[in-house]
Amino acid sequence: MESYWKTLLTTPEAATNYRDSVRDRDHDLGAFLEFDPQRGCTAAGDILAERNTETAGDTNTTDDARSAAWAGVPFAVKDNIAVTGFRLTCGSRMLEKFSSPYTATAVQRLCTLGAIPVGKTNLDEFGMGSSTDTSALGVTSNPWDRSRVAGGSSGGSAVAVAAGMVPFALGSDTGGSIRQPAAFCGVYGLKPTYGAVSRYGLVAYASSLESIAVAAADVDTTEAVFRAMRAVDEMDQSTIECPADLADASGAADTTLRIGVLGGELGLDPAVATGYQGAADALKALGFPVSAVELPTIEYAVPAYYTIAAAEASANLARYTGIRYGLRPDYAENPEELVRTARDQGFGPEVKLRILLGTYVLRSGFQDQYYLRAQKVRTAIRNDFDRLFGEIDVLLMPVFPTPAFPHGDAGLTPFQQKIADRFTTTANLAGIPALALPAGVEAGLPVGVQVLAPAFHEHRLFAVARALAQRLPRATPPDYPPLWRKASE
Amino acid sequence: MDTSELHVTAELAHIELTDAETATLAEAVAQMVDYFARMQELPVDDLPPTTHALLTRNRLRTDTVRPDSKADELIEAAPDVEDRFIVIPNVL
Numbered sequence: 001m002e003s004y005w006k007t008l009l010t011t012p013e014a015a016t017n018y019r020d021s022v023r024d025r026d027h028d029l030g031a032f033l034e035f036d037p038q039r040g041c042t043a044a045g046d047i048l049a050e051r052n053t054e055t056a057g058d059t060n061t062t063d064d065a066r067s068a069a070w071a072g073v074p075f076a077v078k079d080n081i082a083v084t085g086f087r088l089t090c091g092s093r094m095l096e097k098f099s100s101p102y103t104a105t106a107v108q109r110l111c112t113l114g115a116i117p118v119g120k121t122n123l124d125e126f127g128m129g130s131s132t133d134t135s136a137l138g139v140t141s142n143p144w145d146r147s148r149v150a151g152g153s154s155g156g157s158a159v160a161v162a163a164g165m166v167p168f169a170l171g172s173d174t175g176g177s178i179r180q181p182a183a184f185c186g187v188y189g190l191k192p193t194y195g196a197v198s199r200y201g202l203v204a205y206a207s208s209l210e211s212i213a214v215a216a217a218d219v220d221t222t223e224a225v226f227r228a229m230r231a232v233d234e235m236d237q238s239t240i241e242c243p244a245d246l247a248d249a250s251g252a253a254d255t256t257l258r259i260g261v262l263g264g265e266l267g268l269d270p271a272v273a274t275g276y277q278g279a280a281d282a283l284k285a286l287g288f289p290v291s292a293v294e295l296p297t298i299e300y301a302v303p304a305y306y307t308i309a310a311a312e313a314s315a316n317l318a319r320y321t322g323i324r325y326g327l328r329p330d331y332a333e334n335p336e337e338l339v340r341t342a343r344d345q346g347f348g349p350e351v352k353l354r355i356l357l358g359t360y361v362l363r364s365g366f367q368d369q370y371y372l373r374a375q376k377v378r379t380a381i382r383n384d385f386d387r388l389f390g391e392i393d394v395l396l397m398p399v400f401p402t403p404a405f406p407h408g409d410a411g412l413t414p415f416q417q418k419i420a421d422r423f424t425t426t427a428n429l430a431g432i433p434a435l436a437l438p439a440g441v442e443a444g445l446p447v448g449v450q451v452l453a454p455a456f457h458e459h460r461l462f463a464v465a466r467a468l469a470q471r472l473p474r475a476t477p478p479d480y481p482p483l484w485r486k487a488s489e
Numbered sequence: 490m491d492t493s494e495l496h497v498t499a500e501l502a503h504i505e506l507t508d509a510e511t512a513t514l515a516e517a518v519a520q521m522v523d524y525f526a527r528m529q530e531l532p533v534d535d536l537p538p539t540t541h542a543l544l545t546r547n548r549l550r551t552d553t554v555r556p557d558s559k560a561d562e563l564i565e566a567a568p569d570v571e572d573r574f575i576v577i578p579n580v581l
Contacts (some may be wrong), residue, residue: 101562194542208541232568237548303525310521312500321503323577328568334576336503344505352504353517356495359502360518361525373528374536380531382539415520431542455543 104201121156176424183448275447
């Protein structure tokens with residue numbers, strides 16, 4: 001991470017300058033729903049103070065944080081991850097005015113190292129979408145071409161990094177929600193192994209599929225943030241201990257790793273096909289043993305994914321009733337009407353679609369046909385990956401069949417966007433880690449590819465990404481050069 | 490999917506649909522459900538279902554009392570509160 005990131009919040013004047021620079025830059029991009037470094041400093045201070053109280057006798061935590069590796073480094077947080085002092089809107093009218101009384105474990109862990117959460121980023125409503133356009137609270141645009149979408153659902157987080165406003169941002173990835181916007185904006189995007197990072201404080205959408213995820217400007221930062229967040233958490237019973245022999249495995253560039261390149265009929269846009277081929281060629285040129293492989297079950301990933309995700313969403317979003325928190329209608333005759341009206345006014349069309357779809361596939365009489373079948377397809381996909389990872393160490397795949405598409409009707413329909421999740425949803429169904437990385441710029445737009453590895457083998461992904469970065473360095477959007485580099489040089 | 494099926498589903502999901510929403514959502518739900526039928530092509534009868542990809546057992550906390558209550562903040566987050574009660578419309 002460049003050292004200037006540590007100088008932005010050292011004094012109140014510096015923090016004000018930082019705030020004004022980012023707000024100015026974000027005016028046309030809409031990455032942030034809230035941006036307030038001062039409030040972030042307070043939140044981080046409170047987290048450290050609370051920690052000190054809990055670990056009585058260990059009074060050095062605050063000092064440790066001040067002198068820590070990331071002291072004062074700002075980062076952004078997707079607005080479906082809780083940070084006290086900030087709202088937690090999920091991009092939804094339902095939670096537009098809601099603030100969380102607690103902070104996500106992943107954010108707490110980063111604050112303990114001295115990092116400061118400076119703002120909350122826009123997203124598709126409750127993480128449901130591939131463009132960030134389903135947000136009810138703002139429009140986010142791609143810094144490479146503002147007529148195009150940022151991708152989604154973690155679109156704001158990817159834009160905040162791509163446009164140089166923060167060195168890294170947290171997002172979430174349920175079916176590609178960090179990797180696809182990372183590819184659209186030309187940054188790194190890591191979906192960790194399921195259970196490696198605590199989901200405590202992440203608003204639930206599809207609990208068996210999603211992870212807190214990282215968007216970052218380089219491999220070093222991506223890896224460091226992941227390692228800082230990775231831990232078993234008693235507040236999340238689905239966290240899983242990383243096997244001891246893998247916990248400290250090196251992510252240094254390693255060109256002996258056997259790479260499988262997904263072949264067959266991939267249906268890619270020509271620009272994406274060029275970038276994908278370029279990445280495969282670069283791996284060969286670097287000396288990696290490269291072979292073509294197939295993943296036949298990928299044909300069934302999208303139907304299985306949407307069946308499971310919608311089913312889990314319908315259960316998880318049943319909690320929004322307008323009673324205990326969230327949007328309360330002005331008037332309702334009785335409690336039932338209150339709930340229906342709150343949900344009618346609070347949810348957008350994409351959320352309603354997924355709740356209805358999930359309720360339908362779980363209805364009595366349909367469960368075996370849809371939900372149970374999808375869970376078995378999920379097993380078939382896991383088995384397919386197990387077979388592949390017996391022959392190769394890392395799988396190279398496209399992220400999304402197209403580059404960033406235009407906002408609105410000129411872009412992809414919601415159904416086309418769902419079908420296009422075929423490459424990303426596989427990792428969520430199998431629970432394995434996947435890293436999207438920049439693979440060049442075609443016709444003025446970045447192209448991303450992703451690498452996948454077995455569970456808890458994130459180090460292999462970093463090893464490949466580091467080697468590839470020598471051949472395919474990350475490009476920055478021409479209209480948004482780094483904001484602070486010159487000042488520190 | 491006919492609209493009566495959609496209305497039954499919406500009732501179960503506590504979602505109210507306007508006529509315009511009924512038309513667009515019936516089509517969108519039907520399109521996805523038709524697409525789900527593709528899963529029938531894959532022979533999976535002999536496979537066990539996956540509920541969580543990697544989870545093998547529950548992680549439990551020790552059963553001890555801790556002073557870690559956010560109760561007041563959580564109650565304050567409710568849209569309509571009287572003392573420590575959350576207010577809703579009359580049930581009867």
